[in-house]
Amino acid sequence: TQLLEQSPQFLSIQEGENLTVYCNSSSVFSSLQWYRQEPGEGPVLLVTVVTGGEVKKLKRLTFQFGDARKDSSLHITAAQPGDTGLYLCAGVIAGGTSYGKLTFGQGTILTVHP
Amino acid sequence: EAQVTQNPRYLITVTGKKLTVTCSQNMNHEYMSWYRQDPGLGLRQIYYSMNVEVTDKGDVPEGYKVSRKEKRNFPLILESPSPNQTSLYFCASSPGLAGILGEQYFGPGTRLTVT
Numbered sequence: 001t002q003l004l005e006q007s008p009q010f011l012s013i014q015e016g017e018n019l020t021v022y023c024n025s026s027s028v029f030s031s032l033q034w035y036r037q038e039p040g041e042g043p044v045l046l047v048t049v050v051t052g053g054e055v056k057k058l059k060r061l062t063f064q065f066g067d068a069r070k071d072s073s074l075h076i077t078a079a080q081p082g083d084t085g086l087y088l089c090a091g092v093i094a095g096g097t098s099y100g101k102l103t104f105g106q107g108t109i110l111t112v113h114p
Numbered sequence: 115e116a117q118v119t120q121n122p123r124y125l126i127t128v129t130g131k132k133l134t135v136t137c138s139q140n141m142n143h144e145y146m147s148w149y150r151q152d153p154g155l156g157l158r159q160i161y162y163s164m165n166v167e168v169t170d171k172g173d174v175p176e177g178y179k180v181s182r183k184e185k186r187n188f189p190l191i192l193e194s195p196s197p198n199q200t201s202l203y204f205c206a207s208s209p210g211l212a213g214i215l216g217e218q219y220f221g222p223g224t225r226l227t228v229t
Contacts, residue, residue: 033217033218040223041222043204100163100170101172101173102147102162102218104156
């Protein structure tokens with residue numbers, strides 16, 4: 001069972017469209033991160049959200065952490081071909097004894113066509 | 115240049131032949147971690163280390179060993195590799211507790227095939 005469910009797993013859109021990727025869990029997370037990974041490379045951090053209800057913006061990307069800290073979303077406005085890649089959410093479960101244990105979602109493969 | 119290095123980048127081996135994948139970081143990070151990445155499963159944490167001589171199991175530790183004798187190095191050891199360990203492996207380091215205090219810096223990955 002996946003602790004962090006990411007959806008959709010695949011997303012194929014045209015340049016200029018908007019999209020949202022979701023990351024959901026039944027567990028509460030003390031923090032959640034979003035990474036982007038390109039083929040042949042390791043993931044690169046986009047953002048970390050810590051506070052319930054927090055919204056962070058990174059140019060055309062908007063990240064939100066749910067009020068209950070159980071879910072998060074990544075919204076991309078006016079997608080561009082350069083946004084193509086694998087997007088991963090990852091979090092540390094709150095209140096656990098394994099403070100260094102990081103859980104990843106399955107990932108969303110985004111393809112933006114010119 | 116600040117980086118995480120892994121070696122080898124590619125490895126094909128046979129079942130049962132012990133192997134070690136090295137990981138080194140030059141950023142004086144306390145936290146290091148190993149992941150495997152398989153299609154449709156995202157990254158799954160194998161082991162992590164919050165400091166020298168401190169290691170803990172992640173979600174999929176079976177069949178793997180690690181050690182943290184010095185801060186910069188965190189090797190991953192497969193004592194008796196099996197075909198189900200064929201995967202893409204990533205090492206990562208972070209200045210603090212992953213997910214809370216700092217971002218993780220990932221190495222370039224090691225693609226392992228066990229026949």
